[in-house]
Amino acid sequence: MASKLFGTKIYLLALILSLLQVSKSNGFTGPSESDMPSIITVEGKSIPLQSLKNPIKKSEQILAEGSKIYITNCALCHGDLLDGKGLYSQSFNPPPANFLHPKSILSRSQSYSYWRIIKGGRGMPESYNPWDSAMPAWEKVLKEDEVWKVIHYIYSKAEEISKPSIQNISTPSIKNGQKLYEDNCSICHGDDGGGDGPGAKISSPFPRNFIKGHIKFRSTPFGKIPTDEDLFKAITNGSNGTTMPSWKHLSENDRHSLVLYLKSLSKKFSRFVKKRKTHKIVVVPEPPKFTLQSLKRGGKLFLQNCSACHGLKGRSDGTSTKKVVSIETDSIWPRNLSKPWKFRRGDTRKDIFLTLRTGLSLSAMPMFSSRIFKDEQIWDLVHYVQTLAPSHKPTTNPILKVKKIDGDLPGNPKDSLWKTTSSNFYPLGGQIIESKKVIYPIIDNVVVKALHNNKEIAFYLHWDDPTVDPVLKSFISVKESPAPPLPEHLQVEESQEVTTEEPPKPQKFPDSIAIQFPASVDDDSQKPYFLNGDTEHPVNLWKWSSHPMKALEINATGINNQKIQKKQNLVSQASFEFGRYYLTIKRPLTTMEKDDLQFRSGQIIPIAFNAWNGSAGETGSQKVVSSWYNLILE
């Protein structure tokens, strides 16, 4: 009965929390103008807000400077188009503010925006506690005049975009396209179309270089120029999971003008006309019925032709993958096929078919033309690729329920008990306020489960990282994707292959993950700052690292203020399998340490995550982070 009651309570709580979540996600629900404090202190100076005016006069020059500040500091979350749909828009909770929302800044004074930018999520009035916003305080990062310039830019751009679009009825022209390009595209794609505008710094993949005339998503074969329709689609749809937004809000004629202008930037298009060539368009036929035989054939084809880069389970850990990746030269990671919601082109069967048939120019993804595979074989592959992903995108419950079990908690992440435990999916985004930022993380989520037995609490975590720290091979179970199989007569027997290798060396920086809790959850205590707390509100970090391999309890009072606890109570076990780390961490519910969080049943406990991809050079403040979420012990 008690547990039943408890269950209902949980659901009610979850309902309330999820309602809160929904209202938060409606864009801008920050404090109102009346919540604005009368005076704030910035760098020791008292600044009265009510009478504050933007000291910088608006001009073309100032707006241009403001746009550069915006694109390098704000666009990753708030989006190129100020709609809150930046690259990290789904990584944080509540989501970044949408400046186009009627209740957003256009109805607020500039001094209000100054306050929000300078003080960030942490500077919210008490009545808004708990404030989980990932909005940093920019007072020590941006200069005073930079803040005012970016404010000018945001207000003027938001006004421009919010205006109902005037349907341009004039026929599309290169001249009109050039004007549109300069106003909207050059910030990333560069003044001459070389892909080298200020926005290139925050973009991986780089913005397209139009002088070269290569476009990734085409209906034409690899390396060939795109059709006008392809370019129009690229502008209209944008590119999922990159800094390229959708430009649907521009009128069709304007988008056609842009197509004309883009084509004028590369001589490939005029040469194509001069040589009287025609496009060889790849036609996508209607998909056949899914059958188990097709799936089986697809599996075989995948192993032979795709696993060398995409890995056995599609998590981009193939034997040739490292060779094709070089972020500095814009050779990005092969797609993790277990996360189809991240596919750039889209994840329908037809989308995947077209990608296989055309390849992706500027990447290591080759085309599988009809020279080698019949349509039927491509569909077999499509069917198999679809089984590498969960049937739908995992959701994030605002609350993680920690089930109580009798007996010992599983210490091994591969324990069958975990299979029957429900999981929660936590998105992770790059840390972008401290100088060592992460602008294109390869770790973008962690999946978490938890159990307790009234004595201990155990967490299960798994996250995808295509590169294992080699040193782990000496200590734990590491399964790596094998090379694609060779025909029988060419196979080399195991015994012939054995070489006297030295023990593997560790990565320069370890792979790590940390669970974050407030150091205390007393009823009246405020939730610590999501980036590892501060002096008044410290946090506990349970940080597992690949080298030296262990989980440590750390007390932190800020991102750069971390201390390892003297007495350690964590027990951990890890394994690695085909591009995925698995980990369990256990700790007694209560400890004798005064700085430790003590777990009590029925109490709502905030939880957050940090992760480091050591092979990408991530260490210290260079990491991916989550917002605060909650857990509750049954």
Next chain:
Amino acid sequence: MIYLNFLRRQLNLDLTRYIYYKWTKTTLVLFMKFFAYLFIFQLLTPGSAISGSIKGSALFSGKNIQLEAHKTGKYKKACGVTIINESMLVNKGKIKNVVISLHGKNLKTNTGEHKLDQKKCRYEPHVITMPVDSELKIHTSDPVNHNIHTYSFENDPMNIMFIPDQEEYIQEMEEAEIIKVECDLHSWMTAWIVVTPNGYSDVSSSDGTFSISNIPPGKYELTAWHETLGSQSKSVTINDKETNVNFEFPEILAEETKK
């Protein structure tokens, strides 16, 4: 005496007039025909009338570098146990695979077909030179998969999967450019396609020698390019004889060769 002289003069004049007369009437036609044939003949056999040639060697003055061969590991049965590193092939100071190309006005291109094979997990040849507007025919002789991946910008890049026993693939090269070719599945596989603006180029053989012939006389720029050693240029004046040009590459850092 004076009369005689007058007569002679008169006769000469007449003779000259006569010849001139005849000449204009018939010989001129023949003469014009002769030049017309000569012109056509010249067109048919380029340079056969007046043309020069270049001969020379690519030399290395640094210390001999021994590069380690690539081990093929689990591909040893399909590819052979080792594959030599072709990024720098020097024998007694003579360099193989240096691309020599002539640059200047009025140099004709010649269309044609060039071949690249994927055989025993290496490209054959390792360096190809081909003029613009000619075609590259790519073939595979191997029992394992390869993808041919070119990093060209001026020309259409390629990234095509080759499975065993697959038909050839033909790619037209439209712009002069140095193109690196790689196989993403076998890290050691590299080739270079040097698309030259005209048909006057050569790749040095294992004794370092190269030759370019049938060059119309004139002043040109002669370039030598090597994947590891970089490039050099020299001005050359071509007359109707053979011109000797040697390129000497100095010592390089050992790290360079590993790239």
